[in-house]
Every structure is written in structure tokens, then in C-alpha cells.
Amino acid sequence: MTQTPVEDSETSGVSRRGFLASAGVVSSYVAAGVAGFAGGALTVNAAQASTPEKEAQLRAQQQSATIPFYGEYQAGIMTPLQAYGTYAAFTLKPGITVDQARSMMQLLTDDAARLAKGKPTLPDGEPYLATEPARLTSTFGFGPGFFSKLGLQGAMPSGFGELRAFSIDQLQPEFSGGDLVIHVGADNPLTVAHAARQLSRTAHTFAEPLWSQTGFNRPQYGVPSDQTGRNLFGQVDGTINPRTTQEFDAQVWATSGPQWFRDGTCLVVRRIQMDFEGWDKLDDTKKETAMGRNLHNGAPLTGTKEFDAPDLAAKHDNGMPVIASFAHVRRAKTDNPAEKFLRRPLNYEDGLLPSGQPNAGLIFAAYMANVQKQFVPVQQRLADLDLMNTWTTPIGSAVFALPSGCQPGGYIGEGLLG
Incomplete structure (x- = not known):
């Protein structure tokens, strides 16, 4: 049943809120004759070269740019990656009913639609912070607990459920689970912070905050558009x-299953802590061997450009594979279309650990139609033998089912909540 978004309180007469250690392995492998391509500087050709004036103009245009909220799919999934983002998870308050969950999603939809156009929510104590949308998107999803607490278990998509822990995981509850997730992305960190605050305030009427994770990527203006961004280990991240x-x-949008889930997707969020002290002890060749890609441009060790397909059969003259059996590229690569999915990672940096090392890493976000068929097999291969596990530790994990988009007059999740 399609619901009309809540009207402004001035016209409706209703209060809106009231409606509410393996480095030695690399060394021995390199010593046996495996080495990466020689490093080189990333260059920008003359056509891509940017002047300060052009960059200033691009920045101004980007701060006023908008991404439509309404549509067949939720924004923030197919949208080109923004520079900043926040994921916030909530647990439904005890006794919340389907009717109340519907009200929550109607209000959140209304908030998000306004913010996407550069307009404040109702109410908004800082309305001027909404005037630079900067390609703002707000995306919503439901965790397994959302379905069980509302008695909607029969509506869960195939392959969706709590994600089991893998052998490499050291999961912390402050970064795991959740009944509701809100993802906010934009090219302005102030825009992200303001939108996340407004949406969280609405959600808090119905749900308790569980965790929030904020990250960043390389801004898109003034840089080569054909190179993927890098993570904090200096690696190109998200090539495939x-x-x-x-x-x-084929990989992201659901084409079968419950009707409410058609044109939706699933989201896996994994918080990956990085060991910078250990990583920094490696030279570039050892780092490239562990990853299976060149650091200077992200090309596989068997290629020259980032998007060259890795040749896993290639061998050195001594018979050893160019891309090692433990290299991340080999462990993650698949020719099975049923095991491919979308990655939208964010880097995070949360100060220093007591050891003095950075409390930093990667917010790994993956989108797919079926978690068990697409994500789990790849993650299992990584857990079994990926040498990058030496310097990375998953400390958070959550999974959510994301409904399709909606049209004006509707709301996110209307096919599920009625």
C-alpha cells in the first residue's frame, strides 16, 4: 500500500516528530625469483591536467550537485563513489510494531528526499547545513533482526541471514550486527555529518543506536578518472x-525472490583493522607479492595496466607462478559469475591506539543479490590462504537486505511493510 510522505507540520496540523608474522613467507617467495614490476610514478596526461581555476570550478559544481533520491533503485549503490561516507546501524526498540516501522521508514524517506535536493528536514535546527548537497545519497537496509522482531521472517530473501564468523575474524560487538542501517555518502564531510545527524534523530524515535562508522575516499575532482582510489596501505582498492x-x-540487483526485494540488493559491511607497523617493515616488492598487484598503478603482476586481467597461469622461468598461491588477487579472483559483486570501500582513521600505531583501516562494503552464493565463497577463500590476513583483521561484520527504490508518494520498504 503506497503511503503519502508526512506533510509539513504547518500544513498538516500534525507534529512531524510526534508522528513518530608471515613476512618471511613473502621474503622466501621473492628470493626464489618472484618480483614485481619496477615501480613508476603515476602520470596525468595533458588532456587530464588541471589548473587551480578548473579545480575550484569543479569543487563549486560538485558542492551543489544533486543525485535524485527517487527511482527504481536506491541511490548510493550504483552512484559513483563519493569522497565521504557514514554507516550507522540501529536496533529496533522493544515492542516496535510493523505499523511503527512503516512510520519510521516514511519519515526517513521524507528526510532523505529533502536532503538530496539541498533542502532541510522538518524540523532542522541547522537548515543552512543542508544547502550544499554535494551528491548526497541516503540508503537504507534491514538486518535479520528487523524481520524476526516484526514477524516477517517469511519475507527474507534467499541466502540472507546472520553472517557466520570466519577463522580470521576478531569481531567486536560495537562494530557488528544491526536491525536497520543508514548509509550516507557525499563529497562534503559537513554534508555527511549533518545528514547522518538528521536521519539518526528520526530513527532514534523507533530504534536505539548500535554503531556508527565514518570513512573517506579520494575526492574525484582534479585527478585521473580512470584510476581506482587507494586504501591506507597505498594499494589501489576496488578494481574488479x-x-x-x-x-x-547480474551481480547486484535482485531479480527473483520476494517481490519487495526485486531491484534491491544485500549489503555486507566488514570493518578491517590494518597493522601498519608490520606492513611498513615490508619493501615494495614484498607488498606487491602479497597483493599480486603493482603498487604504482594497481596493475596485476602479469599486466601493465590496472584493469588488465590477472593471468593466474603465468609462470617464471623457474616454474613458479608469477602471482603466488597466497596473493590476494588469486584468492579473490573468480571466473564464476555467481561469485562476483560490487565493492564500495571507505578508509577510516580514528586516532591512535595505545601502542602509538594508527587506529585505522578499511570499511569494506559489498553489495550483491545473494550473500551465501556470492560473498561467502570468496570470503572463505580469503580466510583460508590470503597472506594479506597477516596485516589485516576483520573486527566488525554486519549484513542487511536493501529494498528497491521508491517513487514520489511512496517510501523505502513499502513493499515489505505495506
Whole structure:
């Protein structure tokens, strides 16, 4: 049943809120004759070169740019990656009913639609912070507890449920689980902070905050558009992603299952803590061997450009594989279309640990139609033998089912909540 978004309190007469250690392995492998390509500087050709004036103009345009909220799919999934983002998870308050969950999603939809256009929510104590949308998107999803607490278990998509812990996981409850997730992305950190605050305030009427994770990527202006961003280990991160409509249809969007989930997707959020002290002890060749890619441009060790396909059969003259059996590229790569998905990672940096090392790493976000068939097999291979596990530790994990988009007059999740 399609619901009309809540009207402004001035016109409706209703209060809106009232409606409410393996480095030695690398060394021995390199010593046996395996080495990466020689490093080189990333260059920008003349056509891509940017002047301060052009960059200033691009920044101004980007701060006023908008991404439509309404549509067949939720924004923030196929949207080109923004520079900043926040994931916030909540648990439903005891006794919340389907009717109340519907009210929550109607209000959140109304908030998000306004913010996407550069307009404040109702109410908004700092309305001027809403005037620079900067490609703002707000995306919503439901965790397994959302379905069980509302008696909607029968509506859960195939392959969706609590994600089991893997052998490499050291999961912390402050970064794991959740009944509701809100993802906010934009090219302005102030925009992200303001939108996240407004949406969280609405959600808090119905749900308790569980965790919040904020991260960043390289801004898109003034840089080569054909190179993927880097993580805090200096590696190009997110090379293998769907890029065409056909690939998104095959890997990301649900085409079967419950009707409410059609054109929706699933989200896996994994918080990956990085060991910078250990990583910094490696030279570039050892780092490249562990990853299976060149640091200077992200090309596989068997190629020259980032998007070259890795040749896993290639061998050195001594018979050893160019891309090692433990290299991340080999462990993650698959020719099975049923095991491919979209990655939208964010880097995080939360000060220093007591050891003096950075409390930093990666917020790994992956989108797919079926978690068990697409994500789990790849993650299991990584847990079994990926040498990058030496310097990375998953400390948070959560999974959510994301409904399709909605049209004006509707709300996110209306097919599920009625």
C-alpha cells in the first residue's frame, strides 16, 4: 500500500516528530625469483591536467550537485563513489510494531528526499547545513533482526541471514550486527555529518543506536578518472567491480525472490583493522607479492595496466607462478559469475591506539543479490590462504537486505511493510 510522505507540520496540523608474522613467507617467495614490476610514478596526461581555476570550478559544481533520491533503485549503490561516507546501524526498540516501522521508514524517506535536493528536514535546527548537497545519497537496509522482531521472517530473501564468523575474524560487538542501517555518502564531510545527524534523530524515535562508522575516499575532482582510489596501505582498492548495466543486473540487483526485494540488493559491511607497523617493515616488492598487484598503478603482476586481467597461469622461468598461491588477487579472483559483486570501500582513521600505531583501516562494503552464493565463497577463500590476513583483521561484520527504490508518494520498504 503506497503511503503519502508526512506533510509539513504547518500544513498538516500534525507534529512531524510526534508522528513518530608471515613476512618471511613473502621474503622466501621473492628470493626464489618472484618480483614485481619496477615501480613508476603515476602520470596525468595533458588532456587530464588541471589548473587551480578548473579545480575550484569543479569543487563549486560538485558542492551543489544533486543525485535524485527517487527511482527504481536506491541511490548510493550504483552512484559513483563519493569522497565521504557514514554507516550507522540501529536496533529496533522493544515492542516496535510493523505499523511503527512503516512510520519510521516514511519519515526517513521524507528526510532523505529533502536532503538530496539541498533542502532541510522538518524540523532542522541547522537548515543552512543542508544547502550544499554535494551528491548526497541516503540508503537504507534491514538486518535479520528487523524481520524476526516484526514477524516477517517469511519475507527474507534467499541466502540472507546472520553472517557466520570466519577463522580470521576478531569481531567486536560495537562494530557488528544491526536491525536497520543508514548509509550516507557525499563529497562534503559537513554534508555527511549533518545528514547522518538528521536521519539518526528520526530513527532514534523507533530504534536505539548500535554503531556508527565514518570513512573517506579520494575526492574525484582534479585527478585521473580512470584510476581506482587507494586504501591506507597505498594499494589501489576496488578494481574488479561491475561497470555496465548488464553487470549490475547480474551481480547486484535482485531479480527473483520476494517481490519487495526485486531491484534491491544485500549489503555486507566488514570493518578491517590494518597493522601498519608490520606492513611498513615490508619493501615494495614484498607488498606487491602479497597483493599480486603493482603498487604504482594497481596493475596485476602479469599486466601493465590496472584493469588488465590477472593471468593466474603465468609462470617464471623457474616454474613458479608469477602471482603466488597466497596473493590476494588469486584468492579473490573468480571466473564464476555467481561469485562476483560490487565493492564500495571507505578508509577510516580514528586516532591512535595505545601502542602509538594508527587506529585505522578499511570499511569494506559489498553489495550483491545473494550473500551465501556470492560473498561467502570468496570470503572463505580469503580466510583460508590470503597472506594479506597477516596485516589485516576483520573486527566488525554486519549484513542487511536493501529494498528497491521508491517513487514520489511512496517510501523505502513499502513493499515489505505495506
